[in-house]
Amino acid sequence: xxxxxxxxxxxxxxxxxxxxxxxxxxxxxxxxxxxxxxxxxxxxxxxxxxxxxxxxxxxxxxxxxxxxxxxxxxxxxxxxxxxxxxxxxxxxxxxxxxxxxxxxxxxxxxxxxxxxxxxxxxxxxxxxxxxxxxxxxxxxxxxxxxxxxxxxxxxxxxxxxxxxxxxxxxxxxxxxxxxxxxxxxxxxxxxxxxxxxxxxxxxxxxxxxxxxxxxxxxxxxxxxxxxxxxxxxxxxxxxxxxxxxxxxxxxxxxxxxxx
Numbered sequence: 001x002x003x004x005x006x007x008x009x010x011x012x013x014x015x016x017x018x019x020x021x022x023x024x025x026x027x028x029x030x031x032x033x034x035x036x037x038x039x040x041x042x043x044x045x046x047x048x049x050x051x052x053x054x055x056x057x058x059x060x061x062x063x064x065x066x067x068x069x070x071x072x073x074x075x076x077x078x079x080x081x082x083x084x085x086x087x088x089x090x091x092x093x094x095x096x097x098x099x100x101x102x103x104x105x106x107x108x109x110x111x112x113x114x115x116x117x118x119x120x121x122x123x124x125x126x127x128x129x130x131x132x133x134x135x136x137x138x139x140x141x142x143x144x145x146x147x148x149x150x151x152x153x154x155x156x157x158x159x160x161x162x163x164x165x166x167x168x169x170x171x172x173x174x175x176x177x178x179x180x181x182x183x184x185x186x187x188x189x190x191x192x193x194x195x196x197x198x199x200x201x202x203x204x205x206x207x208x209x210x211x212x213x214x215x216x217x218x219x220x221x222x223x224x225x226x227x228x229x230x231x232x233x234x235x236x237x238x239x240x241x242x243x244x245x246x247x248x249x250x251x252x253x254x255x256x257x258x259x
Contacts, residue, residue, distance in 0.1 A: 001042050005032040007057065008039055013050035014196055015043040016189075018057050025064035026056040028111040030085070032067075036115075037089035044096055050204070051196040052096070054119060055103035056112075059185065062104045062128070063112025068137065083142035086111065090118035090144050095215060097208040099199050101192045104128045105185060109167070114141060117148040120211060122178065123192050124170045125185040130178060131167035151218055152178045203240035204258035 001008055007018040017039045019026040036054070043049045056062040074082065093100055093115075102108075102119035109131045116122050116130070124130075132141045132149065140146060141162065149158040153176040161168070170182045183191045199207060209231035216227035235241050239259040247254035 001039060003035045003039065005029075006035050006039055010046075010049060013048060013200060014053060014193065015039075015046070015049040015051070016053045016055065017043075018055050019063055020057045022058040022061075024067065025061035025107060026058070026112070027064055027067045028086075028115070029067035029070055030082070033086055033089050033111075037092055040089075040092055040096060040100070044098060049098060050200050051098055052100040053103050053189070053192050053196070054093075054100060054115065055105055055189070059106065061106040061112070062102070062108040063110075063115055064107040065110030065112055065133070071137075071139075079142075086114075086143035090114060093118040094120075095211070096120075097211060098204075099196065099207060099211070101195065103188050103192050104130075104179070105188055110134055110141070110145075111143050114143040114145040114148065117152065117178075118144065121180050121195065122173075123181050123183065123188060123195070124173060124179045125188045126170050126182055127185060128170040128173070128179075128182075129167045130173050131165065132162050133165035133167070135163060136165045147218075149178075152176070201256075203235075203238070203244060203254075203256040205238045205240050206235060206244075209235060 005019065005021055007020045009016050017036065019032060021027060021032065040052065043052050100119045102116040102122045104116050104122055104124040106127055107129050108116045110133060113130050113132055132145050134141050146162060149161065157176065173179045174182045181191055213228045213231050216222045217224040240256045243256060244254045
């Protein structure tokens with residue numbers, strides 16, 4: 001896949017998407033959001049891809065926000081369409097059956113924070129900054145930020161950050177549960193790879209079941225416990241379950257195939 005604003009690579013089953021607009025601090029314009037959706041869709045259907053990492057180019061920024069120049073002059077309906085398009089792409093990340101990790105290498109503001117939150121896990125470099133500063137522009141978050149930030153850090157703190165536009169540093173984000181780990185910039189991709197290699201040793205079918213069940217907790221009108229029952233039951237029909245149980249009883253490491 002070739003993109004205008006993204007760099008992509010597939011190394012040993014890890015598909016890396018690098019947002020490549022360093023002169024704009026990797027700000028998300030409509031083209032970039034669309035390309036992220038295309039890249040994730042392609043990786044989802046590629047059997048050689050086992051996991052996805054999303055990061056930004058350069059040492060300063062993961063994604064510093066949206067490309068505000070595209071917002072000027074939009075009508076209410078056009079603004080709603082813009083938000084819907086962004087939410088659709090970020091939802092495709094959240095519901096991807098393959099694990100997606102955000103490697104946050106600097107500023108993750110506005111749409112950048114929303115993109116990171118849509119990923120299943122977040123690893124931050126110690127110079128990372130997180131925030132939803134849209135109120136400074138007379139706006140609110142539109143790509144799911146008002147909903148997902150609550151899920152990670154709770155209603156009260158999320159409301160504060162959305163209303164003040166204040167930023168969190170990496171340690172604050174870690175302490176609040178917004179990120180999984182904080183590492184030095186030179187160890188960022190290595191930490192993502194370490195976690196992915198551990199996940200890759202498990203059954204892909206089971207990993208998808210985990211993603212689906214965890215997401216169900218937050219879906220309106222969905223019984224998360226029922227979703228867990230369904231995903232649990234599906235596991236019994238897989239070759240991976242047979243291999244996993246046999247390996248356990250035979251005291252050996254399992255060799256999962258994703259079948």
